[in-house]
Structure formats: structure tokens, C-alpha cells
Amino acid sequence: xxxxxxxxxxxxxxxxxxxxxxxxxxxxxxxxxxxxxxxxxxxxxxxxxxxxxxxxxxxxxxxxxxxxxxxxxxxxxxxxxx
Numbered sequence: 039x040x041x042x043x044x045x046x047x048x049x050x051x052x053x054x055x056x057x058x059x060x061x062x063x064x065x066x067x068x069x070x071x072x073x074x075x076x077x078x079x080x081x082x083x084x085x086x087x088x089x090x091x092x093x094x095x096x097x098x099x100x101x102x103x104x105x106x107x108x109x110x111x112x113x114x115x116x117x118x119x120x
Contacts, residue, residue: 045090047107056112060085065114072116085109 048054064083071079089105 041086041104043088045088047085047087047109056109060109061112061114064109068113069116081110083109083113 042060044057047057047060049057064085068081068083072081084106086104086106089103092103
């Protein structure tokens with residue numbers, strides 16, 4: 039899981055594709071985890087980021103401040119990283 043201090047992880051003008059720097063960053067982290075952990079690694083990669091629609095009303099609920107998104111389908115393949 040990667041936590042980013044962004045309020046969006048998708049490009050608005052490119053059919054909502056993952057931001058390029060995030061693709062490279064998370065793909066590399068996944069590659070390292072696969073090589074290090076082998077079968078112990080689930081293979082699932084998530085990015086956690088700020089919910090730009092969050093509005094505080096009373097007590098802060100942490101689960102509403104952050105969004106979590108599975109990004110496996112957006113990542114580079116091992117061949118592209120090697």
C-alpha cells in the first residue's frame with residue numbers, strides 16, 4: 039500500500055489513467071516486493087490518498103478523509119521494469 043499526499047491519482051485529461059509518476063513508483067515497489075517476498079506477497083497494490091470531497095462536520099472520521107484504490111491493472115509488467 040502506498041500513501042500519497044495527493045487528492046487525485048488519476049489524469050483528468052487522459053481517460054482517467056493513473057498519473058505517470060505513480061505508475062512508475064508503485065510498479066517498482068511491487069517488483070521489489072515480488073522479488074523479496076516471492077509467494078508471500080499477495081500481488082495486490084493499493085494507493086491511499088486524500089479525499090478531495092471530504093468536509094468536516096463535527097468529529098473527524100479518518101476513513102472519510104482518505105480513499106483507497108486497487109491499482110494492479112494500471113501498473114507496468116515485470117518485463118517493462120527488468
